[in-house]
Amino acid sequence: MFDNLSLKIDKAIKNLKGQGSISEINVASTVKEIRRALVDADVNFKVAKDVTDEIRQKALGQNVLTAVSPGQLLTKITNDELTRLMGGQNEDIKLTGSPAVVLISGLQGSGKTTFSGKFARYLKSQGKQVMLAACDIYRPAAIDQLKVIGEQVGVEVYAEPENKDAVKIAKAAVKAAKDQGKSVLIIDTAGRLAVDEEMMNEIANLKKTLNPSETLFVVDSMTGQDAVNTAKTFNERLDFDGVVLTKLDGDTRGGAALSIRQVVDKPIKFISTGEKMDALERFHPDRMANRILGMGDVVSLVERAQQAYDEEEARILSKKIRKNQFDFNDFLSQLQQIKKMGNLKDLVGMIPGVGKMVKDMDIDDDSLKPIEAIIRSMTVGERESPEILNGSRKKRIATGSGTTVTEVNNLLKQFGDMKKMMKMMNKGGGKRALSAMNPFGR
Amino acid sequence: MALFGKLFSKEDKKNLDDGLKKTKENFFSRLGKAVAGKSKVDDEVLDNLEEVLISSDVGVQTTVKIIERIEERVSRDKYLGTDELNHILKEEIAALLAENNTEDLEGLSIDSDAKPYVILVVGVNGVGKTTTIGKLASQYKSLGKKVVLGAADTFRAAAVEQIMRWGERVDVPVIAKGMDTDPSAVAFDAVKYGVEQDADIVIIDTAGRLHTKVNLMNELSKIKRVVKKVIPEAPHEVLLVLDGSTGQNAVIQAREFTKATDVTALAVTKLDGTAKGGVIIGISDEFKIPVKYIGVGEKVTDLQFFNKMAFVDSLFEE
Numbered sequence: 001m002f003d004n005l006s007l008k009i010d011k012a013i014k015n016l017k018g019q020g021s022i023s024e025i026n027v028a029s030t031v032k033e034i035r036r037a038l039v040d041a042d043v044n045f046k047v048a049k050d051v052t053d054e055i056r057q058k059a060l061g062q063n064v065l066t067a068v069s070p071g072q073l074l075t076k077i078t079n080d081e082l083t084r085l086m087g088g089q090n091e092d093i094k095l096t097g098s099p100a101v102v103l104i105s106g107l108q109g110s111g112k113t114t115f116s117g118k119f120a121r122y123l124k125s126q127g128k129q130v131m132l133a134a135c136d137i138y139r140p141a142a143i144d145q146l147k148v149i150g151e152q153v154g155v156e157v158y159a160e161p162e163n164k165d166a167v168k169i170a171k172a173a174v175k176a177a178k179d180q181g182k183s184v185l186i187i188d189t190a191g192r193l194a195v196d197e198e199m200m201n202e203i204a205n206l207k208k209t210l211n212p213s214e215t216l217f218v219v220d221s222m223t224g225q226d227a228v229n230t231a232k233t234f235n236e237r238l239d240f241d242g243v244v245l246t247k248l249d250g251d252t253r254g255g256a257a258l259s260i261r262q263v264v265d266k267p268i269k270f271i272s273t274g275e276k277m278d279a280l281e282r283f284h285p286d287r288m289a290n291r292i293l294g295m296g297d298v299v300s301l302v303e304r305a306q307q308a309y310d311e312e313e314a315r316i317l318s319k320k321i322r323k324n325q326f327d328f329n330d331f332l333s334q335l336q337q338i339k340k341m342g343n344l345k346d347l348v349g350m351i352p353g354v355g356k357m358v359k360d361m362d363i364d365d366d367s368l369k370p371i372e373a374i375i376r377s378m379t380v381g382e383r384e385s386p387e388i389l390n391g392s393r394k395k396r397i398a399t400g401s402g403t404t405v406t407e408v409n410n411l412l413k414q415f416g417d418m419k420k421m422m423k424m425m426n427k428g429g430g431k432r433a434l435s436a437m438n439p440f441g442r
Numbered sequence: 443m444a445l446f447g448k449l450f451s452k453e454d455k456k457n458l459d460d461g462l463k464k465t466k467e468n469f470f471s472r473l474g475k476a477v478a479g480k481s482k483v484d485d486e487v488l489d490n491l492e493e494v495l496i497s498s499d500v501g502v503q504t505t506v507k508i509i510e511r512i513e514e515r516v517s518r519d520k521y522l523g524t525d526e527l528n529h530i531l532k533e534e535i536a537a538l539l540a541e542n543n544t545e546d547l548e549g550l551s552i553d554s555d556a557k558p559y560v561i562l563v564v565g566v567n568g569v570g571k572t573t574t575i576g577k578l579a580s581q582y583k584s585l586g587k588k589v590v591l592g593a594a595d596t597f598r599a600a601a602v603e604q605i606m607r608w609g610e611r612v613d614v615p616v617i618a619k620g621m622d623t624d625p626s627a628v629a630f631d632a633v634k635y636g637v638e639q640d641a642d643i644v645i646i647d648t649a650g651r652l653h654t655k656v657n658l659m660n661e662l663s664k665i666k667r668v669v670k671k672v673i674p675e676a677p678h679e680v681l682l683v684l685d686g687s688t689g690q691n692a693v694i695q696a697r698e699f700t701k702a703t704d705v706t707a708l709a710v711t712k713l714d715g716t717a718k719g720g721v722i723i724g725i726s727d728e729f730k731i732p733v734k735y736i737g738v739g740e741k742v743t744d745l746q747f748f749n750k751m752a753f754v755d756s757l758f759e760e
Contacts, residue, residue, distance in 0.1 A: 042690055042691070108712065109568025109569055109570055139573075141600040143600075144603045145599040145603075145604070147600070148621075152599070193715030194715065195715055220688070222566070224689020224691075225496070225497045225689060249652060256689070
C-alpha cells in the first residue's frame, strides 16, 4: 500500500547510515529526500514541509551519543511524526437517534455507493438493523447500483426513482426507517465537485434537514495535491465528522491520507481496500505509520485472520494435524479460508519485512487456482489418501484441472513435505505447525 | 489519415477557459506570491516557483525539468526580471509540451478509413469512463456518425443500466448481455454488430480496475484479442481515462495500463473541479501517449478535444 513511500524513505535514511552522528549537514540532505518522497507520494507540499521541519528539529535536538544509530533514530522520529499527523488515536463512529442517520458525501467516483454498501454490511454484522437510502438522483443508474449492492449485502434500499428532490427522498427514507424500526439509515448521495455551488447547497441542505449523527466524507486515496482543498471546502460546508479513504488496495502512495487529517483536523475512520463487500477496515494511524516505514502491519493481519477463521474448524484441524491425519480435504478448506481473508498481495504485504519484497511481485489471487483445481479434480478417496495416486490417476487429474502431470507431482511433493514438517513439529511439541504451511509455493 | 470533425470553436474556448478557472486562479495567485517583493529571478524565486508547480500536481520530475530550463536562461541572460517570469514560464511549458512529438489535432476526429473505428475505454474505478463514453457518443452522433456502444462493464453493480441510459439519452444502440457475463463476449458482439450495421464508431466500456490487479489486467488483454477476431486492426484506439484530481499515481496508471493494452490515447476528466490542472503538463511531458480528450464540466460539450496550445493559452491568458 504505502510501500513505495517506505522504499524512498529507506533510501533517504540509508544515506545517513554509516555516519556516526546527526549533524546539520547530513540531516539536511536526508530531510530533503524525505520531503521529496512525501511530495512524490502526493502528500500536500505544505504539510510535507511542516513534517520534515519537525523531523529536522527533533533529530538535531537529539543527543548524538545516546542515539542508537542516526538511521534508526530518524526512522523512529519519522514514524512518530507520521502517526501524529494521521491523528494519534483511532476514533469511533457515533450512532445516536432512532434511526441513527449517516450521511455519505464526496466527489464523483470516489466510491461512495460501494462504501455505503460495505458500511451497511459492517453495521449489519454488528447486529444493527440497517437501511440504505438512494439519494443520487443525477447519475444514470445510480439508484440501480445501490439496489444491487443492497441485495448483495442483504440490506433494504429506500428509493424513489421518479422523485427529483434529494432532500424529500431522504426525509421519506428517515420516516420509512423509523416505521420499520431500523436502527441505522445510511444516505448515499450524488458525487459533487467542491466548486459546484448548487450541488454543495444540496448536500448542505441534506445535512441541515436530517441532522445526521455522523457525516462522512469519502475520498479516493489516489487524489493528488488538491485533496486538501477539496476536503477543506467540504468541511467548511458540511463540518463532517470523519473521512473514509477508498481504493487503498491499489499502489497509490496515499499521501492524501496524511495531509487531510492535518488540514481539516477530522479523523480518518475507515479504509476501503477492495471490490468485495467485506473489504472495509477501521483506520489505525499508528499501524499505518508503521506500514509506511515498512514495519508491516501484523495487527491488522491478525484481526482479519480472526474474522475469517472459524474457530471450531481450526480446533478440529489442529487435532488432525496432531494425529497426522491432515489430508487434501483439509488443505482445500484452508485455501478457502485464506481466500476469505481478502487480497493475497495485501495479506502478504502486511507481514513485516515482506512489504518491500512483494512490491514488484505479481501475487494475484489466481495463483491459488491451479492448486485448487488439482485438488478438486481428485476423488474423495484420493484426497484422503494421496498415496494411491498412480500414473494414470495423475494423468486424469492433470486433464481434469487443466494442468500438467508435473504440476500435480509438484503439489503432491509439497504436500508430502508439509506433512513431514508437521510430523516433526508434533514430535517437538510445537503448536505452531500451521504456520509451516506455505500456500504460495507451487 | 483522413480527418473529419469540427474546428475548435469559440464556444469550446469559453468552456475551456471556464473549466480551467480554478487552476488559473490558483496558479497565478501563487505565482504572484512567489515573486512578491522581488524584481529579479533568483534562487529564492525559483524555489517558490518549484513549490507552485509541485502543488499544482505538475509532478516532481517535470517541475525539476522546467526549473532547470529557467535556471539555464537566468545564467545565460544574466538578468531576468520577475515581470518576465510569467511569459517565460508559458514559453517553457509550451516548448515542453511541444517536444514529445504528439501532434495537436483540430477537433474531434477519427480515422475514417477504419470502419467501424473501435475505441476500447479503460481505467481505474470511478474516473468517469461511462460518462466519457456517453459524452463521446453524443458528440460523434451530432457530427452525423453512426455510433454503437458495448456494455462490457459487466462487473460493477448497475453499470450496464448506466450505459443503457446513455444509449437511450443519445439514441444510439447499446450491445449488452447483462451483468456478470463475459466482457470479451460483449465486446465481440458489439464490434460484430458494428460491422453488420455499417457503423462508424464502436465504443466499448470496460469495468474499472486497479492497475495492480493482475487478473483484471489480463482480462483487458483478452478483450483486445477477442476484438481482433472481428477486425484484425481493432481496437483502433485504446483510451485510458484518468481522473484529473489524481496525483502522481496517474503516471503509474498510465504505465501499467499501457503494459496490458497498449494505450494509444488519454482522456483526463474532472479538470473543472480541481485547481491542479497541472497534472496535464506532467502527463504530457512524461508520456509519448497523447492526451486526446479533457473533461472540463458536466455538460456533454464539456468533454473536449485536447489542444496543447489552446490549453497553455487558456492557462496563461490574462
